[in-house]
Amino acid sequence: xxxxxxxxxxxxxxxxxxxxxxxxxxxxxxxxxxxxxxxxxxxxxxxxxxxxxxxxxxxxxxxxxxxxxxxxxxxxxxxxxxxxxxxxxxxxxxxxxxxxxxxxxxxxxxxxxxxxxxxxxxxxxxxxxxxxxxxxxxxxxxxxxxxxxxxxxxxxxxxxxxxxxxxxxxxxxxxxxxxxxxxxxxxxxxxxxxxxxxxxxxxxxxxxxxxxxxxxxxxxxxxxxxxxxxxxxxxxxxxxxxxxxxxxxxxxxxxxxxxxxxxxxxxxxxxxxxxxxxxxxxxxxxxxxxxxxxxxxxxxxxxxxxxxxxxxxxxxxxxxxxxxxxxxxxxxxxxxxxxxxxxxxxxxxxxxxxxxxxxxxxxxxxxxxxxxxxxxxxxxxxxxxxxxxxxxxxxxxxxxxxxxxxxxxxxxxxxxxxxxxxxxxxxxxxxxxxxxxxxxxxxxxxxxxxxxxxxxxxxxxxxxxxxxxxxxxxxxxxxxxxxxxxxxxxxxxxxxxxxxxxxxxxxxxxxxxxxxxxxxxxxxxxxxxxxxxxxxxxxxxxxxxxxxxxxxxxxxxxxxxxxxxxxxxxxxxxxxxxxxxxx
Amino acid sequence: xxxxxxxxxxxxxxxxxxxxxxxxxxxxxxxxxxxxxxxxxxxxxxxxxxxxxxxxxxxxxxxxxxxxxxxxxxxxxxxxxxxxxxxxxxxxxxxxxxxxxxxxxxxxxxxxxxxxxxxxxxxxxxxxxxxxxxxxxxxxxxxxxxxxxxxxxxxxxxxxxxxxxxxxxxxxxxxxxxxxxxxxxxxxxxxxxxxxxxxxxxxxxxxxxxxxxxxxxxxxxxxxxxxxxxxxxxxxxxxxxxxxxxxxxxxxxxxxxxxxxxxxxxxxxxxxxxxxxxxxxxxxxxxxxxxxxxxxxxx
Numbered sequence: 001x002x003x004x005x006x007x008x009x010x011x012x013x014x015x016x017x018x019x020x021x022x023x024x025x026x027x028x029x030x031x032x033x034x035x036x037x038x039x040x041x042x043x044x045x046x047x048x049x050x051x052x053x054x055x056x057x058x059x060x061x062x063x064x065x066x067x068x069x070x071x072x073x074x075x076x077x078x079x080x081x082x083x084x085x086x087x088x089x090x091x092x093x094x095x096x097x098x099x100x101x102x103x104x105x106x107x108x109x110x111x112x113x114x115x116x117x118x119x120x121x122x123x124x125x126x127x128x129x130x131x132x133x134x135x136x137x138x139x140x141x142x143x144x145x146x147x148x149x150x151x152x153x154x155x156x157x158x159x160x161x162x163x164x165x166x167x168x169x170x171x172x173x174x175x176x177x178x179x180x181x182x183x184x185x186x187x188x189x190x191x192x193x194x195x196x197x198x199x200x201x202x203x204x205x206x207x208x209x210x211x212x213x214x215x216x217x218x219x220x221x222x223x224x225x226x227x228x229x230x231x232x233x234x235x236x237x238x239x240x241x242x243x244x245x246x247x248x249x250x251x252x253x254x255x256x257x258x259x260x261x262x263x264x265x266x267x268x269x270x271x272x273x274x275x276x277x278x279x280x281x282x283x284x285x286x287x288x289x290x291x292x293x294x295x296x297x298x299x300x301x302x303x304x305x306x307x308x309x310x311x312x313x314x315x316x317x318x319x320x321x322x323x324x325x326x327x328x329x330x331x332x333x334x335x336x337x338x339x340x341x342x343x344x345x346x347x348x349x350x351x352x353x354x355x356x357x358x359x360x361x362x363x364x365x366x367x368x369x370x371x372x373x374x375x376x377x378x379x380x381x382x383x384x385x386x387x388x389x390x391x392x393x394x395x396x397x398x399x400x401x402x403x404x405x406x407x408x409x410x411x412x413x414x415x416x417x418x419x420x421x422x423x424x425x426x427x428x429x430x431x432x433x434x435x436x437x438x439x440x441x442x443x444x445x446x447x448x449x450x451x452x453x454x455x456x457x458x459x460x461x462x463x464x465x466x467x468x469x470x471x472x473x474x475x476x477x478x479x480x481x482x483x484x485x486x487x488x489x490x491x492x493x494x495x496x497x498x499x500x501x502x503x504x505x506x507x508x509x510x511x512x513x514x515x516x517x518x519x520x521x522x523x524x525x526x527x528x529x530x531x532x533x534x535x536x537x538x539x540x541x542x543x544x545x546x547x548x549x550x551x552x553x554x555x556x557x558x559x560x561x562x563x564x565x566x567x568x569x570x571x572x573x574x575x576x577x578x579x580x581x582x583x
Numbered sequence: 584x585x586x587x588x589x590x591x592x593x594x595x596x597x598x599x600x601x602x603x604x605x606x607x608x609x610x611x612x613x614x615x616x617x618x619x620x621x622x623x624x625x626x627x628x629x630x631x632x633x634x635x636x637x638x639x640x641x642x643x644x645x646x647x648x649x650x651x652x653x654x655x656x657x658x659x660x661x662x663x664x665x666x667x668x669x670x671x672x673x674x675x676x677x678x679x680x681x682x683x684x685x686x687x688x689x690x691x692x693x694x695x696x697x698x699x700x701x702x703x704x705x706x707x708x709x710x711x712x713x714x715x716x717x718x719x720x721x722x723x724x725x726x727x728x729x730x731x732x733x734x735x736x737x738x739x740x741x742x743x744x745x746x747x748x749x750x751x752x753x754x755x756x757x758x759x760x761x762x763x764x765x766x767x768x769x770x771x772x773x774x775x776x777x778x779x780x781x782x783x784x785x786x787x788x789x790x791x792x793x794x795x796x797x798x799x800x801x802x803x804x805x806x807x808x809x810x811x812x813x814x815x816x817x818x819x820x821x822x823x824x825x826x827x828x829x830x831x832x833x834x835x836x837x838x839x840x841x842x843x844x845x846x847x848x849x850x851x852x853x854x855x856x857x858x859x860x861x862x863x864x865x866x867x868x869x870x871x872x873x874x875x876x877x878x879x880x881x882x
Contacts, residue, residue, distance in 0.1 A: 030881070033881040034881050165878075204880050204881060204882045205880070205881050206876070206879045206880050206881070207879060207881060208879045212879075216872050216875055216876065219870050219872055219875070220869070220870060220872045222867045222868055222869060222870065224863040224864075224866045224867050225669075225672070225673060225863050227669075244875060245855045246855040247874070247875065248870065248875070249855060249856055249858075249859055249866070250863075251672060251673075251853065251856070251863050253672075255665075256694055256695075256698040257694065259662070259665075259692065260665045260694075260695065260698070263658075263659075263662050263665040263666050263669065264665050264668070264669035264672075265669075266666075267656075267665070267666045267667075267669045267670045267673070268669050268670070268672065268673040268863065270656070270670060271669075271670045271673035271674040271677075271863075271864055272673065272674070272864035272867065273673040273863040273864045273866075273867050274867050275673070275863075289659055290659065290662075293658060293659050297656075380881075383876075383880055385872075385873060385876060386871075386872070386873075391869070423864070424636060424654040424670075424677075425633060425634045425636070425654060425674070425677055427633065428631075428633050429633070430632075430633045430652055430653055430654045430655075431654060432648055432649045432654075432655045432656075432657070433654070433655065433656045433657070434648055434649065434655075434656075434657045435641075435656075435657045435658050435659060436645075436648070436657055438649075442649065443602075443604055443649040444604070444646075444648070444649050
C-alpha cells in the first residue's frame with residue numbers, strides 16, 4: 001500500500017478548534033524538515049472559538065513549496081464532523097485516517113463513495129489503545145498525529161526533536177506524548193504510505209512562519225521598540241517580540257489600543273529609535289490620523305497591516321487583498337507615503353529593512369501590507385541569516401554640523417522635498433515639530449506661503465518613485481501566458497511555473513512596491529506579452545484600478561472573493577480554460 | 584533665597600526661552616500664567632533647555648508650541664500622553680513635559696489618561712482645566728458643572744462633571760497635584776517637584792478663561808482656593824485624604840494632594856532590561872540574530 005509517487009504531496013489534519021491541530025501540524029512539518037523535505041503549511045480555521053471545523057494543511061515536496069493545493073493525498077480526520085467533508089476534499093487514490101468507531105452509521109453511502117474515489121480508510125482504535133496504555137482520552141488526537149507522521153515516512157528520531165522542543169518543559173505531557181508515539185512506531189515496523197522520498201543531500205533550511213520571520217528581520221534591521229494591540233492575524237508578531245524580549249532587551253509593550261500603539265511608534269521614531277507596530281484592518285482604521293501626523297511632521301513611521309477580508313469584523317480568520325486602497329488613501333490631507341507588499345518569508349527579509357530605510361530617507365510613513373495567508377504560513381525556506389549592506393539612517397550626526405545648524409534646516413524646502421533630519425536634543429538648536437502648518441523652522445504659519453510647504457511634502461513622492469526598484473519578472477521576458485500580481489498570488493503562480501512541464505511559456509511580473517507605482521516595466525511587460533492576466537484576491541480589482549489610473553490597461557483578470565487564498569488549481573484551471581478556448 | 588531673588592538670577596536663562604513669535608491668546612487667559620511658570624521652572628532646573636521636550640495637545644494650550652525655545656511638539660487632539668510617554672521610553676535621559684486641556688484629556692481619549700497613570704510613565708503632565716472648550720468657542724467639557732448655558736448644548740448642561748484628580752487617583756496615579764493659573768509661584772514649585780518624583784506627575788491647573796468661563800472668574804477662584812500644605816493634619820501620602828478633598832468645589836485644595844514615593848515607574852519595572860545602561864535610541868544598531876535564528880534551522 002503506497003501513495004503514488006510524485007514530487008509534491010499534500011496532507012491535512014482536520015478537526016475542531018481546540019484540538020491542538022496547529023501545534024501537532026507544526027511538529028509534523030518540523031519533522032519533515034528534519035527528514036529533508038520542503039513543506040508549506042497553512043491554517044484554515046473559523047473565528048468561532050471552539051468546536052468548529054479547523055484545518056491544518058501540509059504541502060510537501062522535494063523542491064521549494066510555496067502555496068496551497070486542493071488535491072490532498074492523505075487526510076487525518078480528528079473530529080466526526082470531518083469524515084464526510086474529508087471525503088470531499090481528498091483526491092482519488094488517497095488515504096484517510098480516522099478514529100471514528102461507528103463510522104458506517106451516519107454515512108450509509110460512505111463505503112460506496114470511498115470505492116468510487118479509491119480512497120483507503122485507515123481506522124485507528126484510539127480509545128482501545130489508550131485504555132490499554134492507561135492514558136487519558138485527551139491523547140486520542142496525539143495518537144492519530146503520530147500515526148500520520150509514521151505514514152509520512154518520518155522516523156521516530158526525527159519526530160522526537162520537535163516534540164521535545166514543544167512539550168519539553170512539561171515533563172508529564174512530554175512523557176505521555178512519547179509513549180503514544182513509541183507505541184505506534186513499535187507496533188508497525190514499516191510505514192504504510194510514502195510521500196516524496198527525502199532528498200539525498202540537503203543544505204540547512206529554515207522552517208519558519210512569516211510573522212516570526214518578520215519579527216526576526218525587523219530585529220535585524222535595528223528595531224528596538226515594538227508596540228501593538230493584538231489583532232488576528234498580526235498578533236503573533238507581538239507574541240514573538242514579547243517571548244524573546246528577555247534575550248533581545250527590546251522594549252515591548254502591549255498597548256491599550258491601536259491609537260496608542262501607533263502614537264508610541266511614531267514618537268519613539270521621533271526620539272530616534274527604530275520602532276515598529278503591526279495591526280489588521282479595523283485596527284489600522286484607528287491609526288489613520290497618526291499616518292496624517294507623520295505626513296505633516298515628517299517623522300518617519302513604519303506600520304504593518306495584515307489584511308483580512310471585508311468590512312467591520314468581516315471574516316477575521318480568512319484572507320484577502322482588499323486594503324490596498326485603504327493604505328494608499330488612509331489619513332486626511334495630502335502627503336507622500338510608501339506602500340510595500342510582502343509576499344513571503346523571503347520578501348519580508350528584504351522589505352522590512354527597506355521599509356525603515358525608506359521611511360528614514362524620505363521621512364514619510366511606510367505601510368507594509370501582508371495578508372492572513374502569508375502572516376500565518378509556515379514554510380521551509382533556504383537559510384537567510386543577515387543583510388550585510390550598510391544601513392543609512394540619513395540623520396545629521398556630525399557634531400560640528402549639529403553645533404552650528406540653522407533652525408530653518410529641519411523643514412527646509414529643497415528640490416527633492418526632503419529636508420535634513422536631526423534627532424531632537426542632538427543639537428543646541430531646538431526645533432518645533434508642529435502638526436499645524438509651519439514654516440521651515442517649524443513655527444506656526446497660516447499665510448498663503450504655506451503652499452510651498454505643502455508642495456515640499458508632496459514633491460517627495462516623485463523622489464521616492466525615482467528611487468524605488470522596478471517590479472520583478474519571473475520567467476522569460478516573453479511568454480504565451482502571463483500573470484501580474486502582488487502579495488500571496490506570487491506563491492501559487494511560481495509553484496505552477498515550477499511544476500508545469502511547459503513552464504517556459506509562462507511568466508509572472510511581481511509588484512513589491514505598490515505606492516508610488518512604477519509602471520514602465522508593467523507597460524513593457526504588456527507590450528511583450530500576448531495574454532496578461534492580473535490576479536487579485538478582492539472583489540473590485542484594486543490594483544487593476546490603480547494601474548488604470550496610471551493609464552495602464554490590463555485585459556484579463558482573475559479574482560477571488562471567498563476569503564480563501566489562490567491555490568495551485570485556481571491558476572491551473574484558469575490556464576486550462578484559456579488554452580482550451582479558441583484564441 | 585526668596586522666590587524674587589531666585590527669579591533675578593535666572594533672568595538671562597528665562598529670556599533665552601522666549602521666542603519672537605506673537606502670543607495669540609485672549610487677554611487674561613490663564614495660559615499666560617502657565618507658560619510663565621513653565622519657563623521659570625525650566626530656567627531654574629535645566630541649564631540646557633534644548634535637552635527638554637515639551638509636547639502639546641490641540642486646544643488653546645497647543646498655541647505655545649512655537650513660543651518657548653525648547654524642543655516642542657504639537658501633536659493630535661487627545662493623544663499627547665502616549666506621545667510624551669513613549670518619547671520618554673525611547674529617551675529616558677531627557678525630561679518630557681506634556682500639556683493638554685480638559686477637552687483633549689477627559690473627552691477625546693480619556694483612555695490615555697487612565698493608562699498613563701496606571702503605567703506610571705516618568706513624565707509630567709499639566710492638565711489645563713478651564714471647564715470649557717475655549718478654542719472652539721464655548722462648548723461644554725467633561726468638567727463643566729451642571730446648569731450652565733453653553734454653545735452647542737440645548738438648555739443647560741446636565742451631565743455630571745468629572746473630577747480629573749479623582750480619576751487619576753483611582754487609576755493608581757502616583758503624584759497628583761493641583762495648581763491655579765495665577766499662582767505662578769506655587770506652579771513653578773509644583774513643576775520642579777516633578778524632578779524629585781519618579782513616575783507620572785499629574786498637575787491639574789485650574790485655569791481662568793475670562794472670555795467664556797465667566798462663572799469661574801479669578802474672584803470666584805480666589806474666594807475658594809487654599810494651599811493644602813497649610814493644613815497641618817493633611818497627609819499627602821494617604822489616598823483617602825486626597826479622595827476626600829478633590830471633590831470639594833467650595834474649598835478648593837491646591838499643592839500636592841497625593842504622592843506615592845515608593846512606587847516604581849514603568850521603565851524600572853521592565854525586568855528584562857534591568858541590566859541595560861543604554862536607552863533604545865542608543866541601542867538602535869545592527870542586532871545579531873544568529874542565536875534567535877538557530878531554533879528555526881534544520882541541518
